[in-house]
Amino acid sequence: MSEQDMTLVADRLYKAGYTEPRLRQFWGGPIASALVRNNAAPAIHHCQKVFEAAETQTTFDQHLAALAMLFHFHRSVSTEAARAALGEDAFGVAIDSGLLETSNHAETSARAEVGDSGHVSAPFAVTPYALPVGVPRGLRHGDENLYLVSDHGTLIIPEVLDGDFVLGLGGAGRTLVSLTPREHVRLSADIGTGCGIQALLLARHSDRVIATDISQRALHLTGLSARLNGVDNIEFRAGSMLEPLTEPVDLLVSNPPYVITPRTTVTNFEYRDGGMTGDRLVRSLFTAIPDHLQPKGRSVCLGNWETTSAVDAGPEAWVTDPDTSVLVIEREALDPVAYAETWIRDGGIPRAGQDWNEATAAWMDDFDTREVSEVVFGYVIMHKSEQASSTFKTKVRTTSAIANNPHGLGQFVATTFELKSWLATAGAEEIAETVFTRSPDLVEHRHHVPGESDPSSITLEQGIGFGQVFDLDTALAGFVSVADGSLSLRQTAVALAQLLDVNPTALEDQLIAQVRQLVAAGAVLPVNGGKTE
16 A cells, blocks of 8 residues: 555545534534533534435535544444545545444444445544644645544543553643744654654654654554655654664654553553653653753653652753753642542543542552652753753743744743743843843733722733733833833843932842843843843
């Protein structure tokens, strides 16, 4: 079977409207929202109504309903309906490639949704994905859309999943897509590729991509996705995490199996459970990454890690390579009970039953052995520098909702990373002489007690990035208001000191510390090389 054979199926799916935007239009906003909540029943009902009212429905909608029932909801449809939706050639390729399989009518009549004679079903989910801002496109018609092959999951399977289950694209995978820098590189790597979404997108701006996974099933399904999308520059290597990676890379991404699971009889899933006690898997991965990066190489990873009442240090303290900068962005922190509940439910175990209670007890006992106080989810971004003097290792916690990022979240994070590198070498005198400008997305809020003329508090809100909110005092609010690229911090401090009747040297020292924090967050930016003209 040739590469062109598989792309024929993708082309037909695209022309049939089997894309994220068209499906949302097909079943409407409320049903799309139900799918986000992992409730497929309304969408399945909508497709069934389209079939039942075939005489009043367009052929386009009938074909779209058949494709959704097959590839999204794991329902059998008649061979005739599937062939009509895909076309004769693409239907044959789907059968030959294993994307569709024929079924005996007598065995499948209970699940049949369309027609009476002969049925087909889809053993794997084939899910459309609309590419976000920042991902290269325009290589061929329709490539703003991608098709991912994975196992059918809890959207339509009420039972506990198999341990070798290959997860489709979830929230964490989408987050990693948005964080990944998209400049052209020679060699990139996707560690723990899973359904292959990261490798498929890396292939658009890399000469070569290496995709690793311990699961042969995951590598097989990623290979199907690659052929379906016409991608031919991915090399698949079986093995645990970094073990198959024998050469340094320019860009490394990983959404590893970071879920912290008790080492007991609790069911483990290859796609999420690392098979090690506590956070040892992500700890070993993050500490080893610098050895696998080229000079100027970068990595972007997701992970969970534990904190205790005595130790709250995370990946920023684990990575000791002096040439590597580390930025940890903590996005969520859960107590052990809430964490256990999240992942027990994710595995498909019904609430309140014996299995649920036993799994909860196992998780709580496991956390107790290490005195875990919370489990953090976050992003870990590294850059291998050629100059150790400009490296830094830091963490920030920002749990606010991600704001609108017209150039992509990855571009914003890359900008703040560069700003932190500058701050790592900039002393107080350099910052005092630097000219700053405020980011154009900022909005200032002044809060007044009724009847009072002076504000009781002043806040500054970002309209991009992570939508952070900063508390300002009068002096810092004054600095931000005049930060238009014309005055240095020192010049501004002198003027504000006169207005506020305070010591200019003391105010300058205060502003240097405060402005450092705003620069690190991307709210205030140095201009003109950091010098007055």
